[in-house]
Amino acid sequence: MKTQAKLIVIMAFIALSLIKCETALDPNYKWLMSLTQPPGENENAQVVGEAAVDPGSSTVVAPVGEQEFELQVSDITGTTDFIFDTTKTITIQITVVDPIAPVSGCMVRFLDVVDPVTSRVIFKAVTDGSGNVKGSFTVNSTTNQVRLVVDVFGETIIRDINIGSVKQINRTLTFLSQTTPVTIIDSDNDGVADEEDFYPNDPSRATKINYPSDGGYYTIAFEDLFPKQGDADFNDYVVRAKFEEDLNTEGKVVRIRGNFLHIAKGAGYNHTFHLNLPNVTGATYTLKRYKPDGSLEFETTKTVESFMGVEVMPNSSTTLSSSNSNTNQTLVLGKKGEIEIVLANPISKLDLGPVPYDPYLYVINTKKEIHFAGKYFKEDGTDIYIDPTGFPWALMIPGDWQWPYERGNIHEAYLDFRAWYTSEGNEHNDWYNFPVTGKVFPIN
């Protein structure tokens, strides 16, 4: 008898191992895999929902027999105002319901798909008590397709969405039979399984989003003569900038990180560089500045009731040793500012707004602030930061952008630039990848 019992245990173990192996390959059976996880691995687990679950788990929905669903597509298409954007931001509302009630706890992901093996998370959240996920994602304007992935009932529902003319992705997933809960391994009990949780031991955070999504940087370039029209060389003050957002389970932003490297100063004026986060209500931030050799030069931590006017980079006469704008120069890197902002209250992506948020240049000589277009308006409704010819004083470009040489201008350095903005972004939205050799400052 003992031998028989042993044999049964061994057989059962082998069977379980096979299931695990198979489920690891097939995302449709991920829920089954979670059932095979040994209980009690995580001591701090709680029971969530009505089902009795093992320690180290919380409740998600699982299939009862074969699940059929309907996907209602109510995406909103149209054009948004063109304000010299090289990125686009699309708002999201995804709802999951079954015949009885909204389905909470479903993982909703949006991915920037680079190739068949590479994709990057651009938004992620779990459906709330109303079965909803709301937020937004920001991608380069050249991105034409994103992937929606919804994990529900252990099934993974995947839809590729052409975002060419989409302003809002609005979809309702209706399951035709009722759902029942199963367990996931969730060490911090935030409702996101460990394997999906970028911060598996921090219940306040679940996801990290990079801007740009490739983990590289944008180039932010200012003209500094405001309110006078600039000379369009876009080299007066240039930084390389990258951002990260930490999202909680609901997809709300709880932390923001920004990284700014001073890279050109083709200007007689001096400046300071600042950041506003207009709708943030309270934060503690840590700002560090590094010398070009990487050594820490300055560090401060402050708690503030709003996040407005924070000086990220000091006087530009002290942050870069070369103008990096003349033909006889080679690229010299300047100082770098790094800021991490821990928000007092989670904020919806819809309230926070997209990167780069509201960075601005303060020109010491003229005492003027210079912001991106589309944010500040006169009483008559016209944009303060669009000049009479329809031109802005600030641009943000994805990646390694080469600014025009001193006494040059963006029109002769980038021959597709004019067609891009006169078509309101519809044509040549990759204009910045095609500089005219000899008209731009070499960055390599």
Ligand SMILES: [Ca+2]
């Ligand atoms: Ca978790």
Ligand SMILES: [Ca+2]
């Ligand atoms: Ca977490």
